[in-house]
Each structure stands twice: as C-alpha cells, then as structure tokens.
Amino acid sequence: MLQHARHGPVEKSPARAHEPVLALSGVSKSFPGVRALSKVSLELYPGEVTALVGENGAGKSTLVKILTGIYQPDEGTIFLGGKEVSFSSAYDAHRAGITAIHQETVLFDELSVAENIFLGHAPRGRFGLIDRKRMVAEAAAVLKRIGADIDPQARLRDLGIASKHLVAIARAFSIEAGIVIMDEPTAALSQKEIEELFALIGRLKADGKAILFISHKFDEVFRIADRYAVFRDGESVGAGLISETDHDALVRLMVGRPVDQIFPKKKVEIGEPVLTVSGYCHPTEFEDISFELRRGEILGFYGLVGSGRSELMQALFGVTKPSKGAVKIDGKVAIIRSPEQAIRYGMVYVPEERGRQGAIAGLPIFQNITLPALKRTSRYGFLRLAEEFRLARQYAERLDLRAASLDRDVGTLSGGNQQKVVIAKWLATIPRVIILDEPTKGIDIGSKAAVHEFMSELVAQGLSIIMVSSEIPEILGMSDRIIVMREGRIAAEFAREEADAEKLVRTAAGIGGAA
Amino acid sequence: MTVASTRPHIPDRLENPWRMALFSWETLLIVVAVAIFIANSLASPYFLNVWSLSDLTFNFTEKGLIALAMALLIVAGEIDLSVAAIIALSSTMMGMAVQAGADTPVLVLIAIGTGLACGIFNGALVTRLGLPSIVVTIGTMSLFRGISYIILGDQAYKGYPAGFAFFGQGYVWWVISFELVLFIVAAFVFGVLLHRTSFGRTIYAIGNNPVAATFSGVPVERVKFILFCLTGLMSGIASICLTSRLASTRPSIAFGWELEVVTMVVLGGVSILGGAGSIPGVVLAAIIMGLVTFGLGLLNVPGIVMSIFTGLLLITVIALPILWNRLRQKGA
C-alpha cells in the first residue's frame, strides 16, 4: 500500500542485522564559543533500538540536527548502508530515509492529518496533481497500521499532543524511513500514551527500522532499547548492548563521576517563611498550587517536561497572569503583575531558555548585567558608565566569569559563561528570592559545579532559592525540600531525607505506589 | 569561586574606543558625505555658495526630524510606515483651523496634538492588541491620509498667517534656518535619550531580545508605546515645518516620505531587524541624502527618478552588511 514511496535506500534484510545501517565516525561540530561535538561516533542497526543518553548539553540535539541535515559537520564521516553520504540540506536527509520525531512536534497545524503525513511525497494523480482521495485512503491505512484512531481529514490543530506524535510517527512510516530518530518522544505523553508508543516502537523494529531513541528516562531506556550510546560534553564516552550494562554504569558514564560526590550542598539554618503561595491557579496551565519557601532554603521543583513548573514560576514572576490565588512575601500580600514589580519585591527568575529569555546576545556583558538594575547605575535616568562597569565587574568576578573583556557581546561566550552572566544580572538587583529554572541545562561540568557552589553560598547568606530541574541528581543533591508537579498540580512533597530517584520519577509520571 | 587570587582580572575594554570609532559605519558615512560634497561642487558651479548650502539643509531637516524618532522605533524592533500620512493629517487639521480663523500658536498645538494622537493610535494597536506594526501602520497610513482626502478632496488649504511662515521659511541667524536649528536640537536630544539614558538602554535590549528584556523587568510594551507616540509627535512637528514652507496643504503632501525616512534610518546604520544603530549615524545619513537629492536637483534630474535612487539605496544598504558578513564567514 506504500508502493509510491520512492525513498528508503536502506536494506531491510534481517540477515545483515549485525552490520550497522548508519555509522558515524569522528564527527565534530563547533559553534562560536562552543565545541558541541568532538569526534563522536555512533552506530545504528536495523531492527534495533539504540538509546542515546547524555546530560543536557552533551551534544545530543546537535547530533540529531546533523543526522537530519540541518547542520553540516565540520569533520568526520557518515556511512549510510555502507556508503559514505553527506547531507547538504534537510531535504537530502529526508530523501535518504532519515526522519525525526521531535520533542516539540514539528508539524503543520493548518494542514490536515493526511497532508501532514504525506507532505513532500503525496500520491499524484492526473496532471501531476495530488490525488487527495488516495492520499486520505493511504493515510488511513498507515494510521491503522500504527494503531492510531485518528481521522485523516481532521485538521491537525484540532488534535491533542499525543495524537500529533502519532501523526509524526505515521509520517515516518509513510516515507518508508529506514532510520527513525525519536527525540524525547515521551516527554509530554501520559503513561497510557507511552505504552502505546512502545508498542509502536516494537512494530517499527519488526519492520526492520533502525531507531535512535533519545531519552532522559532510564526506565524507558532499559525497557525499550537494545543498544546504548553515551555522550558527555560533546564526546562519545561509551556504547554497547543494553543487556551488558546496568543503571549505575550508565549514570557513571553519563556524569563522569559518582553521583553522590558532586553536590556541594552545605547545611544552612532554615529561617522563617519568605514566600507563601496559596490556592494559586492559572486558567490553562496549573491549578491549586500552595507552598511556602523559607529563608535559607533551596526548594526543588521536579516534574516531567510540560508539568507546568516553568509556567508556575513565570506567573509568580509576573510574566503571565494567574486567575486565582494569593502570594505573600514576608507575610504581606504581594500583587505582582509584571517582572518589574517582582524585581521590586526582591524576587527574580532565571529562565530556562537562556538564549531566548535570559541573555541578550547582541549586547555587551556589562550591559546585560546592569539591565535589571539600571536604577542602581543611573542618576535621574542618565547612565553612569563607570558605575555600570564597577557593578558588572563585582558580579562577574564573584561568579568567576571567564571573558576577554566586559564589553564583549554575550553571544560570543560559551553556554556556561552566558549562564553566569544571566545569574549575575539577577544578583545585581540584590534579590531575596531567586527562582532558577533548569540552572545548569546545557552547560559544561565546570560551570555546573560553579553554579551549584554559588547556590550554596547564596543560601548561606540568607537568600532563598526555588530550583526547577529535570535532572534528578541535581534535584536530590541540592534541594532541602522537593515538590513534584504533575499535569499542572502538585503531586507530592518530599523532605530531603525521604526523597529518592525512584519516588520522584514514579510520582512525576503518575505511577502508583510511591506517592 | 574558591580562592579570590586565582581569578583573572577582566578588563572593561580591550579595544581603544577611538580605534573602534575609526572603523565604524559612521566614519564610512563621513567619508561618503565628503565625497558627495566634493562631487557636487565639481558638478555644479552653483553648489559652493552659503545660500545654496543653506537651501540644501531643507532637503533633509523635515525628514530628518522624523528619522530621529523612527531610528529609536526601529532599534526597538518596530516600524511606523504611517509617518507621511501623519504629516498629511496634521497639515489638514491645521488647514481646517486656519479656515476657522486660528492663529499660529493654536496651529502649532493642533499639529503636535494630531501627531501625538496618531502616534497613540498606532502605539495602542501595536502594544495593546499585539498586532504586527508593519501591517498596522500600512493600515493607518491609508487611514490617516484617507481622512485628509475625505476632508480636502481635490481642494487645497491656503492662507496661513504670516507669523506661521517662520517655521519653514525663517532664519534664526544669517543663513541658519529655523528648521536646521530645530533639527540640531532634536538630534542632540534624541542622541542623549538613546545613548545616555537608561530608557535608551532598554530600547536596545528590547530590539535585541524582547523576551529576555521582559524577563529582565523592562516594561517592553510601555517603552514601545512611548516610541510610537514620539514618532507621531515628531511627524506632527515635521508637518508644521513642511506646511509652513509650502504655505499650503494638499492631501498628497509628503507622499512617499515614509520610504525616504526608513531609508535614511537604515542608511544611518540602524539594523532593520532591531537592536543596533546610532543617532550620529542617522544624522549623517540625513545629510548624505540631502546632499544627493540636492545634487541631482542641480543636475535637473526629476524627482521620480531620484526615487529609483532611494529604492536602490535602501536595498543596497541593507544587503551590503549581509553580503559582507557572509563573505567574512566564508573567509574565516
């Protein structure tokens, strides 16, 4: 039924299963200020799932972009079906039968399900026009084959996120892709949907497809994968059969050192409540959130991607509007309608998306640092340059920033140093409550340690920190208390002593027996 | 972060600011301006004369006044294509007031008020309703000029009071016109505003990354709103000068000026994508465009042919840095 698909030069004979269908070797990629990938290798086998694990910033997404032709590697070779290939565009990779299903589903809201599945390779009828009837029929067949109950004529915008995933997978089927890349496919799915996805992966395997499965969740990796490959700081540090490794070994490869030694959390006297949130609601993103944050405390927020943590923090910071609920700072009701007001109350938010929400890449370091604190460095609204440099230097040195000079654009710095600028910028406002959203996402180990150490230093000085993080070691290592969110609500709260990785994961995913 | 002595000292600057200035876009503009000046004086014997040079300034002062405000708006990542239409509407309102017997001070207030009101209207549509400024101001461009057409049709207002003529025809001292003085003062004010105040700093931040600026506590929408108001206000002031100079109002007054103003701003080194640019650059660009149009005028080149030049200049000036960057990246 998919005879029209002309793509997919990949041999599917199971006899050749021991030979990789895709092999990368010595692939490197650099960006200004960062070496994202350094001589990595990776092999994918037909009919097998290879799990790619690594911390945030290990180079996984760069690799996906190279495999899908978005980036071109600086050096190294890619062998596909035994032949060396190079993709100069996404179209090339697409034609070679490589397809990717992304974290944020990359499809087209305004087109129908069938069109999304067949965009770029629709069946043609008379005069070369798209044969719509056949397209719908074939889309229905593909959807049925993957067990998805979706109307091929529905418009994509009317579907939920899980159905969109299924459409993306149906698309992979329809182009007879030999290689399917799944980048955090379960991040936004419910447990039931994840089960369906796994059943589907089984069918893809049976079809002889090579699957690259990227996930943070180890239980999934051990359930679904046949092989693993580990990246750390842009290098391949290990690969092999899943059956020959175990959980701890993978973590060690991923982190590069034993988990329990890396966090410099010191014991700090916990004081009176600083921030009290009660009955906090948002029309669409979260509901009935109540918690308090005490002086000198680090409060961790754990949850899956899309559980509403960032949305909650952004509402607290005045970026979006909550519908109900009260926020008290030092026992007094605080009305926060804009970040400007939040800063005035001494509450700051270091956002997750450093590039988009945190750093202003085109402005110099010192201007970034003084931006939220312009009142401190100006008089009657007029800038005082010397004062700006003084303030910027003070915080840059406190955070051990590595930069050639303070008038360099932030965009030229490495990820870790950019993050230091972003944190410095918030400290310059002399806050009392700091909300850190994924503070070490995508930065190198050295900078990570610096950030963690600095957090300890801050709470020791009497500040309070809310830390949103998806990295379990970080949450367990740094928090005094941990709140787990699920689907926009608080699912559970753990004291530091009673929390462990399994409890967190189970609560976050809504699997019974833990919370 | 452990031992203070291991920390490297980070200097404020690496490059000497004077050296940086030498290789800036502004320096290039000065060279171009001088070259055109010399070319003009070689091409026409009438050029090198204080009164010719004084006349020349009228070629850019009115557009330049708007360009100063537009520069801030474009640095902030927005644009206002309705400026020429605001001139038309302000001028029409003044014309109506003249018919009703208003005197010069009232006319000035009316023009400024109309400009400001148009700016508020644009600003509110963009910041309150979150509409894209390009489309909004294309709409208000025809709305504002359309209102002038409704009021005036194919008629014209004349009979402006004698005192009103000063704004567009008067001289403060010898060959120094009122318009030139106004432009210099405005350039100084806008220069200080953009480069020396915290308000100006937030404009750059917004243009570079509006989301990060919001997260940094910058009131993005309020700043943008103020910039639209400023642009409307400056258009109203430009309308006073132009109406006074022409001593009449037609609905087609200042037709197509929005393009010249945008070209002026972009030629001045302001990035059309926002986030970069300087007032000295815009002032130099205004002078260059004045020199060129005046020079072409001396050579009897018709206005519409000059507009080919404006269009080419606009595209070239934007394309050049892009091509330049691309070549440099290939070389690296």
Place this chain on the structure above:
Amino acid sequence: MTRFLKSREALLLAAILVLLALIALRFPGFVSPANLANVFNDTSILIILALGQMMVILTRCIDLSMAANLALCGMVVAMINAVIPEIPIPLLVALGIVIGTALGAVNGLLVWKLDIPPIVVTLGTLTIYRGIIFVISGGEWVNAHQMSPAFKALPRMVLLGLPLLSWIAVVMMGVMALFITRTPLGRAFYAAGGNPTAAIYTGIDVGRTRFAAFTLAGALAGLSGYLWVSRYAVAYVDIAGGFELDIIAACVIGGISIMGGIGSVTGTVLGALFFGIVKNALPVINISPFWQLAISGGAIILAVGFNAQAERRKGRLILRRAEA
C-alpha cells in the same frame, strides 16, 4: 458542511450578503444580476492580484510592489502596442506576464538569497519599478487613441454573457484553488509560512518556496498589467497607485493571516468581493470616492485585529491536555 458554516469564510459570506441587503433596501438596482455582474467584472483585477498576494502572505512574506509591477508591465505593453500595433495581442499578454514574472523574481531572489525582510525589499522595488516607468515613458501618457482596437477589445469580449475579464478571474480562481490545495508547491506555501522550522525538517526549502510565491505573484501582476491598461484604455506613471493597499486589504479581510500559513482561495476571493462591493456602492449611496483610501485603511486595521483575536492563545495548555 458544518465545518464550512463555522469557518470564517462563511462569516464573510454572511457579511457580504448583509451588506448587499442593506444597500438593496435603499437602492434595489444595485443587486440586479446585471449590476452584480458589473461589480464582479470591476473586481476581477483585484481578485487576480489578491490571489497572487495570498501566496506571498501564506509564506509569511508580503509584497508591496504588486501595483507598481502591474503599472510597469501595463506601460510596457501599452507602449509597444502604440508603436507597433501589428504585434498580436496574445504575444503582448505573454510579454506582460514574462516581465511581471521577472520583476516578481527579483523580489523573491532578494528575500531568498539575501534574507532581507520582504517589507523592505518590496518597499524598495515599489519605488524602483515606478521610477522605471517614468524613465521609459518619459512621463508621457499612452492614451486610448494610441492603442489598437484589438488591444482594448480583448477584456471586453463577451462570452456566455460575461466579459472575458470576468472569465479570466473565474479561471484564475479555479486554477489557484487547484494549485494551492493539490500541488506539492501549493501545500509547501502553507508549510513554509505556518511553521518554517518544521518545514525545513520536512525537506522543504523555505527560501525557495518564498521565491516561488513572489515569482508567481509577479506573473499575476504582469497579467493584470495588460488587463488594467486595456480595460481603462490609458497608461501613465501612476496607474494603480496605492492599489497595493487594496490588495493587502482584500487578503486580510479574506482571513489570510499576516503571520503566514492560514488562508484559502475562497476567503481571498470573498475578501476581494467585499472590497469591490463597498467600492462600487460608494457612488451609488452618494459618498465621495475620496472615502476609498480611508476605508481600505480602516478595513485593514479591523481585519488584522479580528484575525489576531481569533488566533490568540494557541500556546501550551497543560490543564486541558491533562483532562483530555
């Protein structure tokens, strides 16, 4: 059917019917079939141009130079006809289309290869194209008596009760509907504008798709160039001056999202018709034609505001997802 009733096309159709009914209350003659056919014929060029602009806007671009392109092509064919009346009209039409295509391709190339914002590119080419008309014509007019009878007759030729001009619009509507919904390139317009990042992953070259949209829009402007000068039997520098705004207004009223990726041929045609009816009704209900400009402006603002309200809040909805 229910899907259509809930669409904005249906809303627009209803608005048009209400508008016609209101006019008919005072001036019943306006809604006579003959007059409506007139109104349609009068709107034909706007429809053709709006269909071109629709493609460009779908890819998240905008073309302000369409009217100038039209005027330049119109001037060229009119001047050739005036000098060498023997050249067959179909050849002239083809020439107009070729020039229009080339001018559109210039826009497209600048957007594609240099990544210059489309608004700036077309604002620039708008003045350049107008300037070129002045240069080639020397500011002179080509008047009706200089054009050959055949040149003027073609769009007026009546076929099955409708002038050829109307038929051309009808054919273009059909062709465009097929093209936009049934060809890979047509669907690529939606993809490139609706989600450019995703389009790249799907193997669609967004830049080249935009280039194609500008080029095709240019071709339609070239065709309209001939239609315009022959219909109004005059060519000069400023013909169709400011018409670029009417074209955009028609698209925006027709529900084409200025942010790209949303819109339909039906909507565009209805938007153009709405605009055409208002324009034609003005003199009937005794309002000065000087109102037209303000009405286009007001219509653009209202329509953009309305579209934006409709599209608002498409962000992540965690709670709703949890309930689903």
